[in-house]
Amino acid sequence: MNSDKDLFFTKPQIEEITKTYPTPFHLYSEKLIRENAKKLYKAFSIVPGFKNYFAVKACPNVYLMQILREEGMGFDCSSLPEMILAQKIGAKGEEIMVSSNNTPAIEFQKAFELGAIINLDDITHIPFLEESLGGKVPELICFRYNPGPLRATAEGNVIGSPQDAKYGLTRAQLFEACKIMKQKGVKRFGLHTMIASNDLRKESFVTTAEMLLDLVVEISKEVGVKFDFINLGGGIGIPYKPEQVEVDLDFVTRGVKKAYDEKILANKIAPLKIVMENGRMVTGPFDYLITRAIHEKHIYKEYIGVDACMANLMRPALYGAYHHITVLGKENAPHDHKYDVVGSLCENNDKFAIDRMLPEIKMGDLIAIHNAGAHGFAMGFNYNGKLRSAELLLRENGKVEMIRRAETTQDYFATYNFPGAKIKF
Numbered sequence: 001m002n003s004d005k006d007l008f009f010t011k012p013q014i015e016e017i018t019k020t021y022p023t024p025f026h027l028y029s030e031k032l033i034r035e036n037a038k039k040l041y042k043a044f045s046i047v048p049g050f051k052n053y054f055a056v057k058a059c060p061n062v063y064l065m066q067i068l069r070e071e072g073m074g075f076d077c078s079s080l081p082e083m084i085l086a087q088k089i090g091a092k093g094e095e096i097m098v099s100s101n102n103t104p105a106i107e108f109q110k111a112f113e114l115g116a117i118i119n120l121d122d123i124t125h126i127p128f129l130e131e132s133l134g135g136k137v138p139e140l141i142c143f144r145y146n147p148g149p150l151r152a153t154a155e156g157n158v159i160g161s162p163q164d165a166k167y168g169l170t171r172a173q174l175f176e177a178c179k180i181m182k183q184k185g186v187k188r189f190g191l192h193t194m195i196a197s198n199d200l201r202k203e204s205f206v207t208t209a210e211m212l213l214d215l216v217v218e219i220s221k222e223v224g225v226k227f228d229f230i231n232l233g234g235g236i237g238i239p240y241k242p243e244q245v246e247v248d249l250d251f252v253t254r255g256v257k258k259a260y261d262e263k264i265l266a267n268k269i270a271p272l273k274i275v276m277e278n279g280r281m282v283t284g285p286f287d288y289l290i291t292r293a294i295h296e297k298h299i300y301k302e303y304i305g306v307d308a309c310m311a312n313l314m315r316p317a318l319y320g321a322y323h324h325i326t327v328l329g330k331e332n333a334p335h336d337h338k339y340d341v342v343g344s345l346c347e348n349n350d351k352f353a354i355d356r357m358l359p360e361i362k363m364g365d366l367i368a369i370h371n372a373g374a375h376g377f378a379m380g381f382n383y384n385g386k387l388r389s390a391e392l393l394l395r396e397n398g399k400v401e402m403i404r405r406a407e408t409t410q411d412y413f414a415t416y417n418f419p420g421a422k423i424k425f
Protein backbone atom coordinates (compact mmCIF):
# COMPACT_ATOMS: atom_id res chain seq x y z
CA MET A 1 0.00 0.00 0.00
CA ASN A 2 1.54 3.13 -1.27
CA SER A 3 -0.05 6.13 0.37
CA ASP A 4 0.03 7.75 3.81
CA LYS A 5 -3.71 7.14 4.01
CA ASP A 6 -3.46 3.34 3.69
CA LEU A 7 -2.49 2.47 7.25
CA PHE A 8 -4.56 -0.17 9.05
CA PHE A 9 -3.61 1.27 12.45
CA THR A 10 -3.45 4.64 14.16
CA LYS A 11 -0.57 6.32 15.91
CA PRO A 12 -2.13 5.87 19.40
CA GLN A 13 -2.56 2.15 18.62
CA ILE A 14 1.12 1.85 17.77
CA GLU A 15 2.13 3.85 20.86
CA GLU A 16 0.14 1.33 22.89
CA ILE A 17 1.76 -1.66 21.17
CA THR A 18 5.26 -0.29 21.78
CA LYS A 19 4.62 -0.44 25.54
CA THR A 20 4.71 -4.24 25.22
CA TYR A 21 6.80 -4.72 22.09
CA PRO A 22 9.62 -2.24 21.57
CA THR A 23 10.42 -1.05 18.06
CA PRO A 24 11.41 -2.18 15.54
CA PHE A 25 8.80 -4.78 14.64
CA HIS A 26 6.81 -6.01 11.67
CA LEU A 27 3.04 -5.62 12.01
CA TYR A 28 0.77 -7.71 9.75
CA SER A 29 -3.01 -7.47 9.33
CA GLU A 30 -4.96 -10.73 9.41
CA LYS A 31 -8.06 -9.02 8.04
CA LEU A 32 -6.33 -7.56 5.00
CA ILE A 33 -4.44 -10.79 4.24
CA ARG A 34 -7.70 -12.75 4.29
CA GLU A 35 -9.61 -10.19 2.22
CA ASN A 36 -6.88 -10.14 -0.39
CA ALA A 37 -6.72 -13.95 -0.57
CA LYS A 38 -10.48 -14.04 -1.11
CA LYS A 39 -10.18 -11.40 -3.82
CA LEU A 40 -7.51 -13.43 -5.62
CA TYR A 41 -9.59 -16.62 -5.48
CA LYS A 42 -12.72 -14.81 -6.58
CA ALA A 43 -11.00 -13.37 -9.64
CA PHE A 44 -9.55 -16.78 -10.53
CA SER A 45 -12.79 -18.66 -9.90
CA ILE A 46 -13.45 -18.65 -13.67
CA VAL A 47 -10.15 -20.46 -14.26
CA PRO A 48 -10.30 -24.29 -13.99
CA GLY A 49 -8.77 -25.81 -10.84
CA PHE A 50 -7.10 -22.61 -9.68
CA LYS A 51 -4.93 -22.74 -6.59
CA ASN A 52 -2.25 -20.37 -5.38
CA TYR A 53 0.75 -22.14 -3.92
CA PHE A 54 2.02 -19.40 -1.63
CA ALA A 55 5.75 -18.93 -2.23
CA VAL A 56 6.92 -19.55 1.32
CA LYS A 57 10.17 -17.66 0.83
CA ALA A 58 8.21 -14.40 0.65
CA CYS A 59 7.08 -14.67 4.26
CA PRO A 60 7.91 -17.89 6.07
CA ASN A 61 5.82 -17.54 9.20
CA VAL A 62 3.65 -20.49 10.26
CA TYR A 63 0.89 -18.30 11.70
CA LEU A 64 0.47 -16.47 8.42
CA MET A 65 0.78 -19.71 6.46
CA GLN A 66 -2.00 -21.17 8.59
CA ILE A 67 -4.25 -18.24 7.63
CA LEU A 68 -3.39 -18.73 3.96
CA ARG A 69 -4.12 -22.45 4.18
CA GLU A 70 -7.55 -21.64 5.64
CA GLU A 71 -8.08 -19.40 2.61
CA GLY A 72 -7.36 -22.34 0.28
CA MET A 73 -3.73 -21.85 -0.57
CA GLY A 74 -1.06 -24.48 -0.98
CA PHE A 75 2.64 -23.86 -0.53
CA ASP A 76 5.53 -23.46 -2.91
CA CYS A 77 8.68 -24.51 -1.09
CA SER A 78 12.27 -24.30 -2.20
CA SER A 79 14.21 -25.72 0.71
CA LEU A 80 13.99 -28.42 3.35
CA PRO A 81 12.99 -26.03 6.16
CA GLU A 82 10.27 -24.52 3.96
CA MET A 83 8.88 -28.01 3.36
CA ILE A 84 8.93 -28.68 7.09
CA LEU A 85 7.06 -25.40 7.70
CA ALA A 86 4.33 -26.48 5.29
CA GLN A 87 4.23 -29.91 6.91
CA LYS A 88 4.00 -28.37 10.42
CA ILE A 89 0.75 -26.64 9.59
CA GLY A 90 -0.71 -29.80 8.14
CA ALA A 91 -0.27 -29.23 4.40
CA LYS A 92 -0.12 -32.57 2.65
CA GLY A 93 0.77 -34.20 -0.66
CA GLU A 94 -0.02 -32.12 -3.69
CA GLU A 95 -0.86 -29.07 -1.57
CA ILE A 96 2.91 -28.65 -1.57
CA MET A 97 4.91 -27.78 -4.66
CA VAL A 98 8.70 -27.98 -4.51
CA SER A 99 10.28 -25.59 -6.99
CA SER A 100 13.95 -25.54 -6.22
CA ASN A 101 17.00 -25.21 -8.40
CA ASN A 102 20.45 -26.70 -7.92
CA THR A 103 18.59 -29.05 -5.61
CA PRO A 104 20.37 -31.28 -3.07
CA ALA A 105 19.31 -34.95 -2.85
CA ILE A 106 17.85 -34.53 0.63
CA GLU A 107 15.27 -32.05 -0.69
CA PHE A 108 14.10 -34.43 -3.41
CA GLN A 109 13.85 -37.15 -0.78
CA LYS A 110 11.80 -34.98 1.55
CA ALA A 111 9.53 -33.81 -1.27
CA PHE A 112 8.93 -37.42 -2.33
CA GLU A 113 8.24 -38.48 1.27
CA LEU A 114 5.64 -35.69 1.55
CA GLY A 115 4.05 -36.68 -1.76
CA ALA A 116 4.66 -33.09 -2.88
CA ILE A 117 4.69 -31.99 -6.51
CA ILE A 118 8.30 -32.00 -7.62
CA ASN A 119 9.15 -29.30 -10.12
CA LEU A 120 12.40 -30.18 -11.90
CA ASP A 121 14.62 -27.31 -12.91
CA ASP A 122 16.77 -29.18 -15.39
CA ILE A 123 16.88 -32.22 -17.63
CA THR A 124 19.95 -33.56 -15.81
CA HIS A 125 17.88 -33.62 -12.63
CA ILE A 126 16.05 -36.66 -13.96
CA PRO A 127 18.88 -39.15 -13.25
CA PHE A 128 19.77 -37.18 -10.11
CA LEU A 129 16.21 -37.47 -8.83
CA GLU A 130 16.05 -41.17 -9.65
CA GLU A 131 19.30 -41.80 -7.82
CA SER A 132 18.19 -39.69 -4.84
CA LEU A 133 14.99 -41.73 -4.59
CA GLY A 134 16.72 -45.11 -4.86
CA GLY A 135 15.46 -45.75 -8.37
CA LYS A 136 11.87 -44.59 -7.86
CA VAL A 137 10.07 -41.90 -9.82
CA PRO A 138 6.98 -40.01 -8.65
CA GLU A 139 3.65 -40.49 -10.41
CA LEU A 140 3.42 -36.76 -11.13
CA ILE A 141 6.30 -34.61 -12.30
CA CYS A 142 6.50 -30.96 -13.27
CA PHE A 143 9.13 -29.21 -15.37
CA ARG A 144 10.18 -25.59 -15.20
CA TYR A 145 10.37 -23.94 -18.61
CA ASN A 146 12.80 -21.17 -19.50
CA PRO A 147 11.75 -19.59 -22.80
CA GLY A 148 15.10 -17.81 -23.16
CA PRO A 149 15.19 -15.52 -26.19
CA LEU A 150 11.56 -16.39 -27.00
CA ARG A 151 10.43 -14.07 -24.25
CA ALA A 152 11.63 -10.65 -23.12
CA THR A 153 10.71 -9.27 -19.70
CA ALA A 154 9.93 -5.94 -18.11
CA GLU A 155 12.51 -3.43 -17.10
CA GLY A 156 13.29 -3.43 -13.43
CA ASN A 157 12.35 -7.07 -13.15
CA VAL A 158 14.29 -8.65 -10.30
CA ILE A 159 14.87 -11.90 -12.20
CA GLY A 160 16.23 -10.34 -15.38
CA SER A 161 15.87 -11.60 -18.92
CA PRO A 162 15.03 -15.33 -19.22
CA GLN A 163 18.07 -15.89 -21.42
CA ASP A 164 20.37 -14.86 -18.58
CA ALA A 165 18.42 -16.66 -15.88
CA LYS A 166 19.81 -19.87 -14.41
CA TYR A 167 16.39 -21.50 -14.14
CA GLY A 168 14.49 -24.03 -16.16
CA LEU A 169 14.75 -26.21 -19.26
CA THR A 170 14.92 -25.04 -22.85
CA ARG A 171 12.04 -25.74 -25.17
CA ALA A 172 13.80 -28.65 -26.89
CA GLN A 173 14.80 -30.15 -23.55
CA LEU A 174 11.18 -30.08 -22.36
CA PHE A 175 10.02 -32.43 -25.12
CA GLU A 176 12.93 -34.74 -24.42
CA ALA A 177 12.41 -34.66 -20.65
CA CYS A 178 8.72 -35.51 -20.99
CA LYS A 179 9.60 -38.43 -23.27
CA ILE A 180 12.11 -39.77 -20.77
CA MET A 181 9.72 -39.44 -17.84
CA LYS A 182 6.91 -41.06 -19.78
CA GLN A 183 9.17 -44.07 -20.39
CA LYS A 184 10.00 -44.17 -16.70
CA GLY A 185 6.33 -44.48 -15.84
CA VAL A 186 5.30 -40.95 -14.88
CA LYS A 187 1.52 -40.70 -15.36
CA ARG A 188 0.76 -37.00 -14.93
CA PHE A 189 2.74 -33.93 -15.90
CA GLY A 190 2.89 -30.29 -14.93
CA LEU A 191 4.45 -27.38 -16.78
CA HIS A 192 5.79 -24.41 -14.86
CA THR A 193 7.49 -21.14 -15.58
CA MET A 194 8.50 -18.14 -13.51
CA ILE A 195 9.53 -15.38 -15.82
CA ALA A 196 8.85 -12.17 -14.02
CA SER A 197 8.83 -10.87 -10.52
CA ASN A 198 7.00 -7.81 -9.27
CA ASP A 199 5.34 -7.40 -12.66
CA LEU A 200 2.51 -4.87 -12.77
CA ARG A 201 1.65 -5.36 -16.45
CA LYS A 202 -1.61 -7.27 -16.58
CA GLU A 203 -1.00 -8.48 -20.15
CA SER A 204 2.17 -10.34 -19.26
CA PHE A 205 0.36 -12.98 -17.17
CA VAL A 206 -1.99 -13.68 -20.06
CA THR A 207 0.97 -14.00 -22.44
CA THR A 208 2.63 -16.43 -20.02
CA ALA A 209 -0.53 -18.54 -19.85
CA GLU A 210 -0.81 -18.56 -23.66
CA MET A 211 2.82 -19.61 -23.97
CA LEU A 212 2.43 -22.51 -21.52
CA LEU A 213 -0.91 -23.63 -22.94
CA ASP A 214 0.53 -23.72 -26.48
CA LEU A 215 3.37 -25.85 -25.19
CA VAL A 216 1.00 -28.20 -23.39
CA VAL A 217 -0.91 -28.71 -26.64
CA GLU A 218 2.28 -29.36 -28.60
CA ILE A 219 3.89 -31.69 -26.07
CA SER A 220 0.65 -33.59 -25.43
CA LYS A 221 0.31 -34.27 -29.14
CA GLU A 222 3.93 -35.01 -29.92
CA VAL A 223 4.92 -36.98 -26.85
CA GLY A 224 1.52 -38.36 -25.87
CA VAL A 225 1.58 -37.40 -22.21
CA LYS A 226 -1.23 -36.16 -19.99
CA PHE A 227 -0.84 -32.78 -18.36
CA ASP A 228 -2.47 -32.23 -15.01
CA PHE A 229 -1.73 -28.52 -14.64
CA ILE A 230 0.22 -25.50 -15.73
CA ASN A 231 1.78 -23.23 -13.14
CA LEU A 232 2.15 -19.61 -14.25
CA GLY A 233 4.63 -18.91 -11.45
CA GLY A 234 4.34 -16.00 -9.07
CA GLY A 235 5.35 -12.49 -9.85
CA ILE A 236 2.14 -10.48 -9.63
CA GLY A 237 3.56 -7.14 -8.60
CA ILE A 238 2.39 -4.73 -5.96
CA PRO A 239 2.30 -0.96 -6.28
CA TYR A 240 5.20 0.15 -4.10
CA LYS A 241 5.30 3.67 -5.52
CA PRO A 242 2.47 6.17 -5.08
CA GLU A 243 1.88 6.47 -8.83
CA GLN A 244 1.64 2.72 -9.44
CA VAL A 245 -1.62 0.77 -9.66
CA GLU A 246 -2.29 -2.85 -8.81
CA VAL A 247 -2.71 -5.56 -11.42
CA ASP A 248 -6.26 -5.87 -12.73
CA LEU A 249 -6.88 -9.51 -11.78
CA ASP A 250 -10.17 -9.72 -13.68
CA PHE A 251 -8.38 -8.75 -16.86
CA VAL A 252 -5.81 -11.48 -16.21
CA THR A 253 -8.34 -14.19 -15.48
CA ARG A 254 -10.54 -13.32 -18.47
CA GLY A 255 -7.49 -13.56 -20.71
CA VAL A 256 -6.32 -16.82 -19.17
CA LYS A 257 -9.80 -18.36 -19.46
CA LYS A 258 -10.05 -17.32 -23.09
CA ALA A 259 -6.68 -18.91 -23.86
CA TYR A 260 -7.76 -22.07 -22.02
CA ASP A 261 -10.94 -22.32 -24.06
CA GLU A 262 -9.17 -21.69 -27.35
CA LYS A 263 -6.25 -24.01 -26.78
CA ILE A 264 -7.22 -26.69 -24.26
CA LEU A 265 -10.95 -27.09 -24.83
CA ALA A 266 -10.63 -26.77 -28.59
CA ASN A 267 -7.91 -29.43 -28.70
CA LYS A 268 -9.84 -31.68 -26.34
CA ILE A 269 -7.10 -32.00 -23.77
CA ALA A 270 -9.16 -30.82 -20.82
CA PRO A 271 -9.23 -31.10 -17.89
CA LEU A 272 -6.18 -29.06 -17.04
CA LYS A 273 -5.71 -27.00 -13.90
CA ILE A 274 -4.18 -23.55 -13.96
CA VAL A 275 -2.31 -22.64 -10.82
CA MET A 276 0.06 -19.92 -9.64
CA GLU A 277 2.60 -19.49 -6.88
CA ASN A 278 2.44 -15.86 -5.85
CA GLY A 279 4.22 -14.72 -2.75
CA ARG A 280 4.66 -10.97 -2.92
CA MET A 281 1.07 -9.95 -3.67
CA VAL A 282 -0.25 -12.29 -0.94
CA THR A 283 1.48 -10.80 2.08
CA GLY A 284 3.54 -7.86 0.81
CA PRO A 285 1.14 -4.94 1.19
CA PHE A 286 -0.29 -6.05 4.53
CA ASP A 287 2.73 -5.55 6.76
CA TYR A 288 4.53 -2.46 7.95
CA LEU A 289 7.97 -2.27 9.48
CA ILE A 290 7.47 0.00 12.48
CA THR A 291 10.54 1.85 13.64
CA ARG A 292 11.45 4.94 15.64
CA ALA A 293 13.65 7.91 14.79
CA ILE A 294 16.55 7.86 17.25
CA HIS A 295 19.14 10.14 15.66
CA GLU A 296 19.34 13.08 13.32
CA LYS A 297 22.46 14.18 11.57
CA HIS A 298 23.18 17.32 9.61
CA ILE A 299 26.27 16.98 7.46
CA TYR A 300 26.41 17.18 3.67
CA LYS A 301 22.92 15.74 3.69
CA GLU A 302 20.14 15.48 6.26
CA TYR A 303 19.96 12.05 7.90
CA ILE A 304 17.36 10.45 10.11
CA GLY A 305 18.64 7.38 11.94
CA VAL A 306 15.98 4.82 12.87
CA ASP A 307 16.16 1.79 15.14
CA ALA A 308 15.54 -0.65 12.27
CA CYS A 309 18.20 -1.46 9.70
CA MET A 310 18.54 -3.48 6.51
CA ALA A 311 18.56 -6.67 8.60
CA ASN A 312 14.83 -5.99 9.07
CA LEU A 313 14.10 -5.06 5.45
CA MET A 314 16.82 -5.43 2.87
CA ARG A 315 15.01 -4.58 -0.37
CA PRO A 316 15.97 -0.90 -0.56
CA ALA A 317 19.64 -1.71 0.02
CA LEU A 318 19.60 -4.78 -2.21
CA TYR A 319 17.74 -3.50 -5.25
CA GLY A 320 17.28 0.18 -4.58
CA ALA A 321 13.62 -0.71 -4.05
CA TYR A 322 11.16 2.04 -3.15
CA HIS A 323 9.22 1.57 0.08
CA HIS A 324 6.77 4.29 1.00
CA ILE A 325 7.37 5.86 4.41
CA THR A 326 4.81 7.45 6.71
CA VAL A 327 5.74 9.50 9.75
CA LEU A 328 2.91 8.61 12.12
CA GLY A 329 0.70 11.48 13.15
CA LYS A 330 2.16 13.72 10.45
CA GLU A 331 0.28 12.30 7.49
CA ASN A 332 -1.18 15.68 6.64
CA ALA A 333 1.85 17.82 7.45
CA PRO A 334 3.74 19.38 4.53
CA HIS A 335 6.38 17.05 3.10
CA ASP A 336 8.98 19.79 2.98
CA HIS A 337 12.08 18.09 4.38
CA LYS A 338 14.47 16.03 2.30
CA TYR A 339 15.98 13.13 4.22
CA ASP A 340 18.00 9.97 3.93
CA VAL A 341 16.36 7.55 6.35
CA VAL A 342 19.07 5.19 7.50
CA GLY A 343 19.78 2.15 9.66
CA SER A 344 22.80 1.49 11.84
CA LEU A 345 24.66 -1.08 9.77
CA CYS A 346 28.25 -0.26 8.83
CA GLU A 347 27.33 -0.29 5.15
CA ASN A 348 26.48 2.91 3.37
CA ASN A 349 23.66 1.23 1.45
CA ASP A 350 21.77 0.67 4.72
CA LYS A 351 19.19 3.30 3.78
CA PHE A 352 15.42 2.88 3.68
CA ALA A 353 15.06 6.03 1.61
CA ILE A 354 17.36 8.46 -0.14
CA ASP A 355 16.45 12.11 -0.75
CA ARG A 356 12.86 11.43 0.31
CA MET A 357 10.52 14.37 0.90
CA LEU A 358 8.90 13.84 4.29
CA PRO A 359 7.39 15.95 7.06
CA GLU A 360 9.85 17.29 9.60
CA ILE A 361 10.92 14.36 11.78
CA LYS A 362 11.51 14.80 15.51
CA MET A 363 13.45 12.35 17.60
CA GLY A 364 11.11 9.70 18.96
CA ASP A 365 8.73 9.91 16.02
CA LEU A 366 7.26 6.59 14.95
CA ILE A 367 7.79 5.68 11.32
CA ALA A 368 5.93 3.08 9.25
CA ILE A 369 7.70 1.57 6.27
CA HIS A 370 5.12 0.20 3.86
CA ASN A 371 4.81 -3.07 1.92
CA ALA A 372 7.30 -4.90 4.11
CA GLY A 373 5.40 -8.19 4.17
CA ALA A 374 7.10 -10.04 1.34
CA HIS A 375 10.82 -10.61 0.98
CA GLY A 376 11.01 -8.32 4.03
CA PHE A 377 11.51 -10.05 7.37
CA ALA A 378 12.28 -13.13 5.30
CA MET A 379 15.53 -11.70 3.98
CA GLY A 380 16.73 -10.84 7.49
CA PHE A 381 20.31 -11.60 8.40
CA ASN A 382 22.79 -11.12 11.24
CA TYR A 383 25.65 -9.31 9.56
CA ASN A 384 27.24 -6.77 11.90
CA GLY A 385 25.62 -8.59 14.82
CA LYS A 386 22.23 -7.11 13.97
CA LEU A 387 19.25 -9.01 15.28
CA ARG A 388 15.96 -9.79 13.59
CA SER A 389 12.89 -8.08 15.01
CA ALA A 390 9.62 -9.51 16.29
CA GLU A 391 6.68 -10.15 13.95
CA LEU A 392 3.28 -9.10 15.27
CA LEU A 393 -0.13 -9.87 13.88
CA LEU A 394 -3.15 -7.63 14.27
CA ARG A 395 -5.91 -10.21 14.56
CA GLU A 396 -9.39 -9.70 13.13
CA ASN A 397 -10.67 -9.25 16.69
CA GLY A 398 -8.38 -6.22 17.12
CA LYS A 399 -5.88 -7.97 19.41
CA VAL A 400 -2.17 -7.93 18.70
CA GLU A 401 -0.45 -11.31 18.81
CA MET A 402 3.27 -11.88 18.71
CA ILE A 403 3.81 -14.47 15.98
CA ARG A 404 7.58 -14.48 16.26
CA ARG A 405 9.65 -13.02 19.05
CA ALA A 406 12.60 -10.74 18.44
CA GLU A 407 16.02 -12.34 18.40
CA THR A 408 18.24 -11.91 21.43
CA THR A 409 22.00 -11.97 21.70
CA GLN A 410 21.59 -15.54 23.01
CA ASP A 411 20.13 -16.50 19.64
CA TYR A 412 23.07 -14.87 17.92
CA PHE A 413 25.47 -16.97 19.99
CA ALA A 414 23.40 -20.15 19.82
CA THR A 415 25.57 -21.83 17.21
CA TYR A 416 28.78 -21.30 19.25
CA ASN A 417 28.22 -24.44 21.26
CA PHE A 418 31.66 -25.90 20.64
CA PRO A 419 32.63 -28.78 22.93
CA GLY A 420 35.36 -27.73 25.34
CA ALA A 421 35.05 -24.02 24.60
CA LYS A 422 36.28 -22.01 27.58
CA ILE A 423 34.27 -18.95 26.68
CA LYS A 424 30.79 -18.90 28.13
CA PHE A 425 28.22 -16.54 26.69
Ligand SMILES: *Cc1c(COP(=O)(O)O)cnc(C)c1O
Pocket (backbone or CB within 6 Å): 055, 057, 058, 076, 099, 194, 196, 197, 198, 233, 234, 235, 236, 277, 278, 279, 280, 281, 374
Ligand atom coordinates in the same frame (compact mmCIF):
# COMPACT_ATOMS: atom_id res chain seq x y z
C1 LIG B 1 10.16 -16.16 -5.69
C2 LIG B 1 9.39 -17.18 -6.41
C3 LIG B 1 8.01 -17.10 -6.44
C4 LIG B 1 7.24 -15.97 -5.82
O1 LIG B 1 7.47 -14.78 -6.44
P1 LIG B 1 6.65 -13.46 -6.00
O2 LIG B 1 7.29 -12.40 -6.79
O3 LIG B 1 6.88 -13.34 -4.54
O4 LIG B 1 5.23 -13.70 -6.34
C5 LIG B 1 7.31 -18.09 -7.08
N1 LIG B 1 7.95 -19.12 -7.66
C6 LIG B 1 9.28 -19.25 -7.65
C7 LIG B 1 9.91 -20.41 -8.31
C8 LIG B 1 10.05 -18.27 -7.02
O5 LIG B 1 11.38 -18.37 -7.03
